[in-house]
Amino acid sequence: xxxxxxxxxxxxxxxxxxxxxxxxxxxxxxxxxxxxxxxxxxxxxxxxxxxxxxxxxxxxxxxxxxxxxxxxxxxxxxxxxxxxxxxxxxxxxxxxxxxxxxxxxxxxxxxxxxxxxxxxxxxxxxxxxxxxxxxxxxxxxxxxxxxxxxxxxxxxxxxxxxxxxxxxxxxxxxxxxxxxxxxxxxxxxxxxxxxxxxxxxxxxxxxxxxxxxxxxxxxxxxxxxxxxxxxxxxxxxxxxxxxxxxxxxxxxxxxxxxxxxxxxxxxxxxxxxxxxxxxxxxxxxxxxxxxxxxxxxxxxxxxxxxxxxxxxxxxxxxxxxxxxxxxxxxxxxxxxxxxxxxxxxxxxxxxxxxxxxxxxxxxxxxxxxxxxxxxxxxxxxxxxxxxxxxxxxxxxxxxxxxxxxxxxxxxxxxxxxxxxxxxxxxxxxxxxxxxxxxxxxxxxxxxxxxxxxxxxxxxxxxxxxxxxxxxxxxxxxxxxxxxxxxxx
Numbered sequence: 001x002x003x004x005x006x007x008x009x010x011x012x013x014x015x016x017x018x019x020x021x022x023x024x025x026x027x028x029x030x031x032x033x034x035x036x037x038x039x040x041x042x043x044x045x046x047x048x049x050x051x052x053x054x055x056x057x058x059x060x061x062x063x064x065x066x067x068x069x070x071x072x073x074x075x076x077x078x079x080x081x082x083x084x085x086x087x088x089x090x091x092x093x094x095x096x097x098x099x100x101x102x103x104x105x106x107x108x109x110x111x112x113x114x115x116x117x118x119x120x121x122x123x124x125x126x127x128x129x130x131x132x133x134x135x136x137x138x139x140x141x142x143x144x145x146x147x148x149x150x151x152x153x154x155x156x157x158x159x160x161x162x163x164x165x166x167x168x169x170x171x172x173x174x175x176x177x178x179x180x181x182x183x184x185x186x187x188x189x190x191x192x193x194x195x196x197x198x199x200x201x202x203x204x205x206x207x208x209x210x211x212x213x214x215x216x217x218x219x220x221x222x223x224x225x226x227x228x229x230x231x232x233x234x235x236x237x238x239x240x241x242x243x244x245x246x247x248x249x250x251x252x253x254x255x256x257x258x259x260x261x262x263x264x265x266x267x268x269x270x271x272x273x274x275x276x277x278x279x280x281x282x283x284x285x286x287x288x289x290x291x292x293x294x295x296x297x298x299x300x301x302x303x304x305x306x307x308x309x310x311x312x313x314x315x316x317x318x319x320x321x322x323x324x325x326x327x328x329x330x331x332x333x334x335x336x337x338x339x340x341x342x343x344x345x346x347x348x349x350x351x352x353x354x355x356x357x358x359x360x361x362x363x364x365x366x367x368x369x370x371x372x373x374x375x376x377x378x379x380x381x382x383x384x385x386x387x388x389x390x391x392x393x394x395x396x397x398x399x400x401x402x403x404x405x406x407x408x409x410x411x412x413x414x415x416x417x418x419x420x421x422x423x424x425x426x427x428x429x430x431x432x433x434x435x436x437x438x439x440x441x442x443x444x445x446x447x448x449x450x451x452x453x454x455x456x457x458x459x460x461x462x463x464x465x466x467x468x469x470x471x472x473x474x475x476x477x478x479x480x481x482x483x484x485x486x487x488x
Contacts, residue, residue: 004074004389006067006252007332009260009284010181014391019076019251020282039077041250042068043242043281044135045259048085049119050104053126054305055322055337056290056298060256062323063287063331063392065132067254069424070388081245082135086116086142087221088211089234095167095208096198099231102220112220116142126308129319131426137245141237145223148232148240152209152225154274161209164200168210168227173203175269181284182261207266208233235266243271253281257288287331293338306337315339317346320427324349327394327425349427352401356418357433359411374412376420380404384421397424442471446484449475453482 004017021039044064047053053061071078091097104119105112120140127134141148152168155161160174172178179186186205197204212230213219222229242250248271255264264284271280289297298305308319325345329335380400387396401421404414422429449464465475474487 002074002385002389004070005391006283006285007391008282009286010279010281012183015283017283020249021251040071040079040252041246042071042078042080042252043238043246043250043254044080044082045238045253045255045263046082046084046138047119047123048089048100049116049123050089050100051119052307052309053123054298054307055311056256056305058126058130058308058322059290059326059335060254060287061127061132062130062326063285064254065130065426066327066331066392066394066424067252067285068133069426070392073385073388073424079137079246080133080135081137081139081242083238083241084116084120084138084140085234085237086120086140087112088141088232088237090211095169095211095233099219099221105220116140126319129308130323131320131428133426139241139245141232141241142221144237144241144244145232147244148236149210149225151236151240151243151270151274152227152232155209155270158273160270160273162202163227164198165212166198166200166214167208167212167230167233169201169206170209170266170270170273171202172205172207172269175273177272177278178205178265178269181265181268184261207235207262209236209270235263236270238263239267239271239274243275248275248277248280250281252283252285254285254287257286260286288334290335290337293336293341295334295336298337311337312342315342317342318349320432321346321349324352324427327398330395331392352405352427353429353432355405356415356429359415359418374410374414374416377404377409377413377417380407380409380417381420384424388424394425397421401425439471442468442473442484445471446475446482450482453477 005014006017007014019040042064044061047057068078068080087099087101089100091100091103099112101112101115104115108115110118124134152161155170156168160171162169162171210225210227210230210232212228213222219231222231242253253264253267268280272278292298308322312319312322321342322345325341326335328345328348380403383400383403384397387393387400390396401418404417404421407414419430445464445468449461449468452458452461452464468475468484469487472487473484475482475484
């Protein structure tokens with residue numbers, strides 16, 4: 001297995017990735033993990049489902065999908081967990097303001113539960129449009145209230161908790177390494193926290209573990225707890241759910257850079273205090289912001305956000321163009337959105353499809369890793385691996401793909417190799433060149449014939465073959481599936 005290097009926010013260095021499950025000192029745990037099919041534990045912070053995900057949010061999920069694909073490409077098994085925040089994320093990150101779900105419910109005249117369900121479905125639809133592999137486990141905050149209460153109890157028993165009139169808080173002064181992820185001076189963090197003032201906090205960086213329902217207020221989402229009726233704070237859910245599904249020590253935790261100073265810093269503080277184990281997570285990876293042309297960060301709070309729908313689909317742009325554009329910028333560098341940039345990315349992606357299409361249209365159905373006896377080129381595969389294993393250097397990986405397509409190696413070999421690369425790129429190259437290469441009516445006939453053959457309806461398959469041929473296309477049945485090409 002080739003060495004994989006990732007930039008760890010915790011150490012501010014590019015490090016060789018060494019999964020817990022292969023560490024010699026943890027052999028027993030490693031064998032257990034492998035039996036469960038989860039040699040690499042990956043937790044990615046999911047959406048707060050009170051509105052559509054904007055393109056900046058989606059950049060994070062593309063980066064995390066690339067990371068997961070790179071791990072798989074390197075031969076690792078991955079157990080991927082992603083949360084759905086459907087309660088507890090307030091409009092102010094420092095535990096002030098209104099719950100975003102309650103605010104969304106009021107905005108749309110629906111219940112908070114309906115809002116959460118609607119936008120969770122919309123988010124999952126976006127993932128499919130971007131060809132993002134879904135996590136192995138989705139976990140909603142509202143489905144894990146007891147786990148969060150139990151974790152707060154542990155912190156209370158260890159003396160990290162105090163109570164105010166509006167909730168139960170974590171005392172950050174008792175966790176000596178509070179700023180170890182942000183690498184900021186604690187006074188700098190406190191200055192940032194003073195933007196939102198709560199006079200009952202012992203320290204300005206303290207954060208809510210449990211918030212009480214205000215007297216006289218009517219909340220749609222609230223639960224009983226040992227401290228009073230209310231709801232969990234935003235940060236506690238990720239600690240509780242990641243430990244439930246990945247254990248008290250796992251490999252990788254991801255999110256946007258906006259999570260570093262508050263959300264992820266608080267997660268580390270509460271988790272390591274509760275378990276007494278350090279580190280909780282070995283590698284912390286964060287992607288940079290998506291900016292609107294001119295350098296302004298895209299954010300819902302600024303009401304300048306674009307979604308897949310209004311940023312691409314309504315403009316007639318394939319959502320995979322945004323994925324392609326994201327691959328052209330390293331995940332740790334700011335990315336800029338403009339309509340011109342998306343149009344240029346659309347041309348670039350279509351050029352890639354055309355280059356591949358010229359190599360020959362593959363069968364509708366394939367078997368194994370070889371494509372029409374084409375062998376994956378080892379030299380180019382090694383170059384590709386070198387790029388992706390250098391902290392997910394996708395711009396360089398795309399350059400390798402271009403070098404491959406312009407090389408003089410046999411077409412079948414190019415085809416097999418570029419399809420292999422697409423396991424990481426996730427641009428649906430094979431499907432795209434098939435769909436665009438055949439007229440829709442011929443494509444439908446071909447798919448119907450393939451289905452008939454699979455069901456051994458030979459007479460129907462022969463009839464569909466004749467219909468395809470009468471449309472000016474030739475049909476060839478190969479060991480890898482059916483090939484349909486324009487008749488000469």
